[in-house]
Ligand SMILES: O=P(O)(O)OC[C@H]1O[C@](O)(CO)[C@@H](O)[C@@H]1O
């Protein structure tokens with residue numbers, strides 16, 4: 001066998017508590033201004049706009065975004081709220097319908113999943129809980145706690161990110177503060 005057409009194996013240190021990776025590339029850093037329309041409390045968006053907080057970021061291993069590849073990332077969602085709505089990711093479908101594997105590693109979070117016909121499921125992702133997002137389900141992760149929420153995601157290299165339908169229609173449910181906890185409203 002020759003190495004000519006073979007990619008070399010890759011090893012990455014993952015700090016499960018902080019989300020740091022080594023080696024890594026910062027592939028996502030989203031501030032409020034990158035997703036202001038996603039939050040329902042417009043006055044709270046305006047109030048936080050000046051500070052324009054970083055809501056989340058993601059580190060990715062050096063895996064090509066191609067078919068047959070498995071891309072892996074650590075995502076860190078900061079604790080915080082815009083009004084009564086917790087910090088969350090923008091959310092997307094995959095361009096090529098394909099599943100995604102999640103593993104909660106620190107903090108307290110949940111993932112909201114929704115089909116194109118409007119069916120919704122919410123799963124909590126405490127450290128050690130794996131959630132499988134099947135093909136055809138849009139997904140948004142939410143930090144419902146007071147510490148950074150960290151999770152590992154693994155998805156196909158050709159999955160792509162389709163933001164348009166979520167930007168247009170949003171998710172059918174929101175994850176909102178409720179006393180010390182949260183409710184899905
Ligand atoms: O692409 P969005 O919706 O901004 O969310 C980013 C997060 O979503 C994922 O792609 C998982 O679906 C994470 O790996 C990534 O960090």
Ligand SMILES: [Fe+2]
Pocket residue numbers: 092093094100139155
């Ligand atoms: Fe995804």
